[in-house]
Amino acid sequence: MSTAVFFCACGDTVSGKIDAAAVERQVAARWPGVRFQTVEFLCSEQGLEVLERDLKEQGAERVVVAACSPRDHENTFRSALGRAGVNPYLLQMVNLREQVAWVTVDPRAATAKAVRLIDAALRRVALHEPLQAREIEICPDALVIGAGPAGLQAALCLAAAGRKVTLVEKSAVIGGLPVRYEELFPNLECGPCMLEPLLGEVLHGEHAERIELLTLAEVVQVLGSFGNFTARIRQRPRYVDPRVCIGCSECSGPCPVSAPNAFDCGIGERKAVSLPFAGALPNVPAIDAGRCLRLNGTDCTLCRDACPVEGALRFEDEEQTFERTVGAVVVAAGGALLDCRDLPNLGFGTVPEVYTAAAFERLLAANGPTAGEIRSAAGAPPASVAIVHCVGSLDKSHREYCSGICCQYAFKFNQLLGKKLPGVRRYHFFKEIAAAGKEGFTLARQAQDDPDTTFIRYRESADLDVHSAGGRTTVRIKETVLIREPVRRRGGAEGRSPSAERSEHDGGPQRQDPAACTGTGDLLSTEISVDMIVLCPAVIPGDDTASLGAVLDIGRDRFGFFEERHSRTDAVQSTIKGIYLAGACQAPTDIQSAMNAGLAAAGHVLSGLVPGRKLEISPVTAAVDQQRCSGCKVCGGVCPYKAIGFDAQSSTARVNDVLCQGCGTCVAACPAGAIQANHFTSGEIMAEIAGILS
Amino acid sequence: MNGHPAAFEPRIVGFLCNWCSYAGADKAGTAQTPYPPNVGIVRVMCSGRVDPQFVLAAFAQGADGVLILACHPGDCHYKEGNHRAANRHVLLRQLLQQLGIPPERCRFDFVSAGEGEKFVRIIEEMVDTLKGLGPLSTQGDSHGSAHP
Numbered sequence: 001m002s003t004a005v006f007f008c009a010c011g012d013t014v015s016g017k018i019d020a021a022a023v024e025r026q027v028a029a030r031w032p033g034v035r036f037q038t039v040e041f042l043c044s045e046q047g048l049e050v051l052e053r054d055l056k057e058q059g060a061e062r063v064v065v066a067a068c069s070p071r072d073h074e075n076t077f078r079s080a081l082g083r084a085g086v087n088p089y090l091l092q093m094v095n096l097r098e099q100v101a102w103v104t105v106d107p108r109a110a111t112a113k114a115v116r117l118i119d120a121a122l123r124r125v126a127l128h129e130p131l132q133a134r135e136i137e138i139c140p141d142a143l144v145i146g147a148g149p150a151g152l153q154a155a156l157c158l159a160a161a162g163r164k165v166t167l168v169e170k171s172a173v174i175g176g177l178p179v180r181y182e183e184l185f186p187n188l189e190c191g192p193c194m195l196e197p198l199l200g201e202v203l204h205g206e207h208a209e210r211i212e213l214l215t216l217a218e219v220v221q222v223l224g225s226f227g228n229f230t231a232r233i234r235q236r237p238r239y240v241d242p243r244v245c246i247g248c249s250e251c252s253g254p255c256p257v258s259a260p261n262a263f264d265c266g267i268g269e270r271k272a273v274s275l276p277f278a279g280a281l282p283n284v285p286a287i288d289a290g291r292c293l294r295l296n297g298t299d300c301t302l303c304r305d306a307c308p309v310e311g312a313l314r315f316e317d318e319e320q321t322f323e324r325t326v327g328a329v330v331v332a333a334g335g336a337l338l339d340c341r342d343l344p345n346l347g348f349g350t351v352p353e354v355y356t357a358a359a360f361e362r363l364l365a366a367n368g369p370t371a372g373e374i375r376s377a378a379g380a381p382p383a384s385v386a387i388v389h390c391v392g393s394l395d396k397s398h399r400e401y402c403s404g405i406c407c408q409y410a411f412k413f414n415q416l417l418g419k420k421l422p423g424v425r426r427y428h429f430f431k432e433i434a435a436a437g438k439e440g441f442t443l444a445r446q447a448q449d450d451p452d453t454t455f456i457r458y459r460e461s462a463d464l465d466v467h468s469a470g471g472r473t474t475v476r477i478k479e480t481v482l483i484r485e486p487v488r489r490r491g492g493a494e495g496r497s498p499s500a501e502r503s504e505h506d507g508g509p510q511r512q513d514p515a516a517c518t519g520t521g522d523l524l525s526t527e528i529s530v531d532m533i534v535l536c537p538a539v540i541p542g543d544d545t546a547s548l549g550a551v552l553d554i555g556r557d558r559f560g561f562f563e564e565r566h567s568r569t570d571a572v573q574s575t576i577k578g579i580y581l582a583g584a585c586q587a588p589t590d591i592q593s594a595m596n597a598g599l600a601a602a603g604h605v606l607s608g609l610v611p612g613r614k615l616e617i618s619p620v621t622a623a624v625d626q627q628r629c630s631g632c633k634v635c636g637g638v639c640p641y642k643a644i645g646f647d648a649q650s651s652t653a654r655v656n657d658v659l660c661q662g663c664g665t666c667v668a669a670c671p672a673g674a675i676q677a678n679h680f681t682s683g684e685i686m687a688e689i690a691g692i693l694s
Numbered sequence: 695m696n697g698h699p700a701a702f703e704p705r706i707v708g709f710l711c712n713w714c715s716y717a718g719a720d721k722a723g724t725a726q727t728p729y730p731p732n733v734g735i736v737r738v739m740c741s742g743r744v745d746p747q748f749v750l751a752a753f754a755q756g757a758d759g760v761l762i763l764a765c766h767p768g769d770c771h772y773k774e775g776n777h778r779a780a781n782r783h784v785l786l787r788q789l790l791q792q793l794g795i796p797p798e799r800c801r802f803d804f805v806s807a808g809e810g811e812k813f814v815r816i817i818e819e820m821v822d823t824l825k826g827l828g829p830l831s832t833q834g835d836s837h838g839s840a841h842p
Contacts, residue, residue, distance in 0.1 A: 069720045070737065098723025099735055109731040116734060575773070640773040663772035664743030680743060685736060686751055692707055692734030693755045
């Protein structure tokens with residue numbers, strides 16, 4: 001076997017410490033047939049020319065480059081080998097610069113170490129196999145799951161680039177949670193004004209023809225891998241044909257069935273055939289199959305009778321199943337809010353006038369059940385409102401994390417309450433204030449400067465008790481570390497400021513800044529009666545995260561959110577290659593971050609799957625020797641990428657080289673030694689060990 | 695191998711994961727922080743690739759010590775290979791003990807890509823430990839041999 005060793009002097013960076021001539025002599029003594037050449041700067045243009053010319057003219061079956069760290073220039077030299085007609089994987093590098101010359105004091109010791117490491121490389125490289133990157137055909141189209149801000153942006157970006165997108169949405173309308181919000185933090189931008197153009201683009205914009213929107217649909221099976229997934233999608237019937245319906249909603253009026261509108265958090269009512277709210281898109285009502293009389297055995301046709309067009313109402317609609325081939329999947333399935341009944345001491349569902357933030361958003365919305373008027377269930381506008389932050393967040397018994405968005409919308413509520421109901425007293429119960437970012441402080445500062453807003457810090461949810469007392473809803477706080485009075489009320493006795501009980505303790509209000517408080521202030525007990533309480537619950541994964549995770553076979557973190565491949569460097573990719581994450585299914589997130597993540601996911605798809613270009617699969621993967629595999633499945637359990645499947649017919653493991661990332665964990669785990677790590681075989685590593693110890 | 699304790703220079707094989715620990719060793723190089731030349735490094739893509747047989751082979755072929763260096767918990771490029779390596783190391787120590795090889799001859803530690811200094815400290819400590827223990831093959835009388 002002809003082998004060439006190239007020793008890079010790296011100027012005198014390497015050769016100043018390591019005696020190149022001595023290394024050459026000793027290598028020649030150990031390996032008589034090996035040719036050895038010292039080059040001044042091997043990675044330079046001239047150096048690479050020397051290497052390539054040598055390989056072309058004299059040929060070589062194996063190459064050792066003794067130079068810098070392979071982390072610097074392995075790819076440089078692999079490419080050079082390729083250009084010289086030598087398989088790039090027949091190269092082994094020796095890290096003489098970073099790991100010998102620069103770190104060894106004694107030149108003789110450095111030279112001796114260099115010889116041992118080159119010896120190890122020669123033993124190893126002799127066992128190298130020529131490897132070829134495999135190329136596979138790909139489908140450049142994508143499946144996007146969820147039509148909220150993240151999914152919409154992903155779909156639009158992909159469609160604008162000419163890709164076909166199947167956009168699957170589980171509800172009857174698109175837009176996700178934010179379509180419920182009238183105004184958005186941080187600058188009270190009109191939510192519908194921001195979202196509706198985006199929704200319009202998806203439905204009938206310039207690139208809409210490439211977006212196949214399937215509402216009332218869910219993904220029930222995904223097979224295959226990056227470049228070639230097959231997705232099975234089940235769509236529930238809408239009973240209204242979107243191709244015929246003109247969106248007049250005439251069908252809703254005569255419907256005799258009315259039930260609480262889940263979309264408005266049960267505050268208002270909706271008919272069995274209706275749009276969930278005015279302006280919902282697509283502008284096609286849906287029949288609630290659970291409530292419709294006709295679909296439950298009676299002969300009612302009132303909606304169809306009222307419909308001005310023929311054939312729009314279709315009681316005979318049935319569930320449909322679609323199959324789509326896509327190259328990548330963007331998961332933007334969204335998040336949810338913690339069920340406040342999980343914290344019974346906060347009174348949700350048991351004490352009157354306790355609302356979740358989502359319900360309160362609907363009270364604020366012009367298309368909500370009160371047409372944007374803030375009024376209690378009794379019908380009167382509240383004179384005082386308590387807003388409880390951190391409900392279930394920063395809470396060891398519920399969610400340990402800060403949900404990140406609640407403070408911002410709580411301060412938005414503060415601002416909108418003041419605007420709609422001038423003089424309304426507001427109390428913020430909080431654990432921590434989170435209003436980061438270049439715009440985040442605005443609403444927080446407005447609340448802090450508001451003459452009718454009081455901040456009360458609490459430690460644990462258990463310290464709060466919401467109950468009804470004398471016909472009013474009351475928050476009792478067992479222990480507060482800080483009360484911050486409104487700026488203009490400081491020092492003055494004010495009838496509605498937190499009760500006398502508190503001032504007996506300290507004789508006056510506290511003057512600490514909430515942001516500066518470290519929790520060491522006097523502990524106070526207080527009780528505040530208000531007309532309305534708004535709870536800001538923790539942001540949690542959506543209901544279907546577990547089932548969707550199982551369908552896609554992607555990992556979830558300890559909180560149940562979808563897990564990223566690497567939380568910083570590869571946060572858009574799921575644990576499975578080709579399945580990307582965006583929005584609140586991955587972590588609590590605001591609209592801006594969700595949209596950015598959607599675009600980032602689309603970017604991954606666009607750069608990873610280019611039409612007409614094949615997908616190159618690195619050959620540095622694991623491979624199973626079917627003869628030796630006993631079918632114990634230990635390997636499948638340790639693979640972080642679910643790259644190892646099981647072939648039932650032969651009862652052996654199979655590595656999917658598209659998914660395999662080449663870590664080699666399965667190789668070390670296989671009790672039968674049946675898995676080989678290409679380019680890191682046991683034989684190659686054993687040879688290297690022997691050389692180091694030679 | 696030189697039997698004289700004062701002149702004894704232990705031989706160490708280090709298995710370093712490509713993404714964190716090998717980069718950490720490179721960092722010691724770029725910072726030009728010197729350390730004893732006793733270690734020869736085998737680069738693996740992930741510490742999870744380190745087969746216990748590699749460690750046994752190293753001892754059998756004359757290594758006085760073995761290092762397995764991995765990404766910090768939570769930092770593994772392959773998510774959890776470092777945890778597998780850590781778990782295997784616990785079992786490996788028990789196996790080494792049964793073979794009469796003091797478990798401290800096989801050290802597992804976490805070195806990030808930025809921890810050049812920690813890498814140097816680990817090498818220095820390992821060399822000191824091994825100098826204290828003496829050459830592996832001379833322990834045959836009291837601790838059993840590495841060459842069964």
